[in-house]
Amino acid sequence: MLESLIQTLAVAALPVIFAITLHEAAHGYAARHFGDPTAWQLGRISLNPLRHIDLWGTIVIPVAILLFSGGSFLFGYAKPVPVDFGRLRNPKRDMLWVAAAGPGANLFMALCWAGMLKLAWLMPGNDFTLPLSEMSKIGIMVNCVLMVLNLMPLPPLDGGRIAVSLLPHKLAWKFAQLEPWGFPILLVLLFTGILGTVMNPLVIFAARTIESIFGLY
Template sequence: MDFNIAEYIRFMSLAIVPFFFAITVHELSHGVAAYMLGDDTAKRLGRLTLNPFAHIDIVGLLFLLITQLFGWAKPVPVNFSRLRNNKYGMAIVAAAGPVSNIAVALASALLLQAVLVVPIHADTLAAKIAMPIAIMLKLSVQINVALAVFNLIPILPLDGGRILTNFLPYEKAFKFSQTERYGFIIIILLFLTGIFDKTVLPVIRYLTAFLL
């Protein structure tokens, strides 16, 4: 299949705003959860903001440009030892990101339905405005679901890995934490070997179809 550069640019121009919003809300939610539990590290470093440029990771953005679905932001720094909830603090902070993305995906789906039910005549200014908005809302659902499910994979440093670490016995948690240095390599292998397509992608497709 030939690569259509014009179509690609058009797609990315519509996807970039939902993507930036998704990763910004994701990281902000981590920081807010940590702040509410007693750690102000993210606040002191200026990460409690909806400014996407405070969260953008160049490699994560490039990954989006390649996959047209997945990407990531710079992780919000959290000092887990400062959290008031010593037992479940790590899990709460880690879960805040994916939960926020599911909330955004649900809100986007509801807004999309509202846009689609409004009768709009073709070739009008309203139609020219509504169509891109509808596409961006649909992409928002897809991107936020993908970001939530992807981050819940139980691999460090993903949120799923943090949650799993929180619930493991101390010795097993310590051993599991040693795998974080290989996390990025493991994630790339999941993509290259097709394991991701057979396990994670079907979940993303099912949830996206359900919301849409």
């Protein structure tokens, strides 16, 4: 059992770290593009995962959850990239694109991992093929989970910020007031099983759609 979990951790480490950290980097790239250089000035616009890793959120918590769930569940986060929405050229409109950049990065990575899985299937069998195949499967699923989770319309998740951007000003202001309660609400949904009930069909649909594009499903 322990040996199996160690193998899972070894294979999952790379896709999980990149899924979490590049999600944050994408927010920084988008913010700079739309006029807010805060993340760039702090050196957070980087594809180097080390700039985004949070000891607890990126390493300790994901490993602990993976161990205690027997490898069946994973959750984590990176250091949030600072975005000053007031410095965007059009704060309400541009907030949508800055928020969507994170899930967009996860979608892109899921597609890349699907391409890697297809490559692994086409390669002649060797010692590298199986680990690449398993890593790619994890990469697809982890990125689909993060994409779906972050698109939930709950501040401060990306989906909540997208909703604030799209709603009329008065409704957007009222909806944004939920942000201090967003994380506690998310934890309640997680531990009551509601979050999994809502997310699982969407994650499976996203993963299968991506796999079907590459003829994997």
